[in-house]
Every structure is written in structure tokens, then in C-alpha cells.
Amino acid sequence: MKMSELLQRSGVPLATVKYYLREGLLAPGESTGATTAIYGEEHVRRLALIRALTEVVGLPLASVRTILGLIDEPEPDRFRTLGRAIEVLPPAVEADPGADYPRARAALAEIGQLYDPGYAAVAQLERGLAAAESVGMPMGTERLHGYARHVMAIAEIDLAQLPGDDTSRAVEYSVLGTAVYEPILAAMRRLAHQDLAHRMLGPAAGERD
Amino acid sequence: MKMSELLQRSGVPLATVKYYLREGLLAPGESTGATTAIYGEEHVRRLALIRALTEVVGLPLASVRTILGLIDEPEPDRFRTLGRAIEVLPPAVEADPGADYPRARAALAEIGQLYDPGYAAVAQLERGLAAAESVGMPMGTERLHGYARHVMAIAEIDLAQLPGDDTSRAVEYSVLGTAVYEPILAAMRRLAHQDLAHRMLGPAAGERD
DNA sequence: CCCGATTGGATAGTTGTACTATCTAAGGTA
DNA sequence: TACCTTAGATAGTACAACTATCCAATCGGG
Structure with missing residues (x-):
């Protein structure tokens, strides 16, 4: 796909995509001339990943860069890889x-x-x-x-649910599973508080106090 | 205590304390003249709270301000108060x-x-x-x-463990309990992953892969 | 009671992050 | 052929969270 389609698919503004390209967070597309390049699904996926890590997990781009690096080129020791990824997750x-x-x-x-x-x-x-x-x-x-x-x-x-055979996939799963499911768990805990409070204090509890 | 002692007790730099005072996050001390004011334990505690919310929970000061406001003057509806506090917690x-x-x-x-x-x-x-x-x-x-x-x-x-009688304390407990224990739970989950992986893959697992 | 240190209050400057905008030149496209 | 898109480069913006300085009024030890 061309740049315009990548922008539309990902929902990220042009200036921002260019910024990510400059910063090396996003691989350049395959150049087909001085003014065109083609991008693939992996570019869409990578943009979604960057946005999820920044907007949902709240990571600074420097930490996103670290995690992307670990996913792209994991260290031989899976434990150390995950350890290094966890180091940049909040609270860093x-x-x-x-x-x-x-x-x-x-x-x-x-x-x-x-x-x-x-x-x-x-x-x-x-x-x-x-x-x-x-x-x-x-x-x-x-x-x-x-x-x-x-x-x-x-x-x-x-x-x-960890994939046991492929190290690279296991690293990606571990890193993303740690980072991406944490906000979900947090939200679920908050909802459980509300649910419990309703049950314990009765249906009119939302109006009380 | 005087300003110098507050600085030493809290570990926060003077310029930053002045900034918090300007921003209204920290109540001014009781003035005892044009160039002196006395501060109490509540100031030390408030500074610890601000630092915990910014450094551990990672909140921007605007969100800290919201939470402090809710603790200081909770709305009559405890549910709504907690709801509003949760709104500013990450992911906001x-x-x-x-x-x-x-x-x-x-x-x-x-x-x-x-x-x-x-x-x-x-x-x-x-x-x-x-x-x-x-x-x-x-x-x-x-x-x-x-x-x-x-x-x-x-x-x-x-x-x-929620204190049932005093609304103001219950709000503080709820807000802080949500915000402060979340990073602890996250850390515990990460440690549980490590612990489990060690047990499942054997003691040498840290060196494998 | 004097002099250096501390403080309050005000204002300006700094640092860092994450974009956002503009420009140019070269293609591509209808 | 005329307009639109793109790559690539560079400059500028917006905001947050401090940080630094300055002044003038004390405060407090000797």
C-alpha cells in the first residue's frame, strides 16, 4: 500500500508517521522511486503497537524504542530480555x-x-x-x-498461554502480555470494586452518602 | 517546623516546593511574619503524597491536583467521587x-x-x-x-479494609488504594511470572535459551 | 544591635518530549 | 500537461515540570 493508505489504515497523521520514520521506530517502506514507497501489513501493525504502548500503557517513546528493539532482536537469554523490557515499564x-x-x-x-x-x-x-x-x-x-x-x-x-517453541514469539508475547494486559487488569480491578460496592451496599448505594 | 526543615524532611528541593505552593498543590504554611511561616506534619505528608502520585503512579500534576481536590473536598456521592478520581488515573x-x-x-x-x-x-x-x-x-x-x-x-x-464510617477517609482510602496498590500488584504479577518460569523451567532456566 | 543567612514572593529561563508545519524537488497520475 | 502525492530535510510549536535569580524583609546568633 502507499503512504496515503497507511495513514488511513492506521489513523496516524502524516507528520507523525514521518517522525516515527525519522526516529527509527518504523521501518521505511520499500522504495519504488524517489517519491514513492510501498508499505505492508507489518507497518500497520507496528504503528498500532507504537500507539498502544504510548497511549494505553503510557510509555515515553524512548521506552517504546527499547521494547521494539527487544522484540526485533531479543537477547539469547529470554529471562534477561523480559527483565530488560520490564525495566522500562512504568513505574520505571x-x-x-x-x-x-x-x-x-x-x-x-x-x-x-x-x-x-x-x-x-x-x-x-x-x-x-x-x-x-x-x-x-x-x-x-x-x-x-x-x-x-x-x-x-x-x-x-x-x-x-506462552508459546514454548519460538523464542522470538515468546519474547513478544511476554513483553506485550506484561505491558498490554496490565491496564486491562487495572480496569477490571476498578470495575470489581464498583461491582462489589454495589452488591454490598445495595442497589441504591450509588445515590447514597 | 520551618521551611529548611520541611525541605530536609521531605527531600524535595526548595524551588520545587515553591512551585507546588504557587500551583496550589501544597497549602501555605502559617505565616509568622513577612519572611517566615511554620509548616506541620500535614505538609510533609502532602509532599510525600504528591511525590508518590507523580513518581510512582506517574500522574501529571494536573491529575494530582484533581485527586488532591477530591480528597480535600469529596463530593457527597462517594461513588461519583471515586469515579472522578479513577478518570484521571492512567490510562486516562x-x-x-x-x-x-x-x-x-x-x-x-x-x-x-x-x-x-x-x-x-x-x-x-x-x-x-x-x-x-x-x-x-x-x-x-x-x-x-x-x-x-x-x-x-x-x-x-x-x-x-475500607473504613465505613467517615466518608472523607473512605474516599482517601479508595482513591489511594486504587492508585497506590496498582503498581504493587503490577510488580507482584511480574515477579510471579519470574517465579513460575523458574519453577516450570527448572533452576537453570535463567541461563537457558 | 549588627550582619550574614533564611525566607517569601515574583518572574524569567531551562529542559525534555512529542509532535506539527513548511519547504523543496521529484515523480506519479488523470 | 497540470495537479496531486510523496520523500526528505529542517524549523518551529506546545506543553509540562521544574529550576534559577532577584529583591526586600526579616530572623537570629554573637
């Missing part, structure tokens, strides 16, 4: 293997999970727990155990 | 009561939950589902049901 915190994350360490010990200070999610957990604390809502043991049990069940659902 | 999507959200509607019907197009989380769910689809990873029915069950259990844990 760099993991320092030498640092100590006391809250995260205690929490993980409590629920019997691996503590690896080199993994970005550990730093993220530490930061989240510290933030909850500093705001006057520290996470209690009961809540921690409850969360852990159900989060583990959710993770099992995720892992069950 | 405005709910349009007149619009139709087909994917969210279908998903909620599937799991037997209330569908209210005026609630921001419905628009957020729609957007998340559409993004997953456009990226080639549509959410399947099994995954939806699995997620729903465990998310509902998590929401029950949340609701169980």
Missing part, C-alpha cells in the same frame, strides 16, 4: 543488583518467593511498598498474602 | 455515558458484572481490550474468566 525503576530492597525482600520471604535484587520488578515492588508506607497506607501481612495468592493464579493463566 | 480515558463500549460490554456480560458506560473504568477496559486486539493478542474467554475470578477476590480484600 532501574534495578541495582548490589542494592538492598528491604521491604520487597521481607514481602517476598513472607510469601515464599524468590528475591533477586537484580530484577527490575523487585525494585519496583520496593518503591511501591515504600510509597504506600509514606502515604500512610502500609501493606499489611494479610493483604500481602491475599494478593500473592491471586496474583500467582493470574500469572499461571498468563504462562499457560 | 474520559467516560462518555452516551457512548457504547462493545468489547467492555461483552466482557462484563460474559463475567456477569454491571455495565455502566458512564464509569471511567469501562472506557479504560474498552481501550485496553481494543489495544490488545490491535496488537494481535486479543483477550480470550478463558483468560477473561480466570482474570475476573481472581481480580474479584483481590477487590474483596481491598473492600474489606
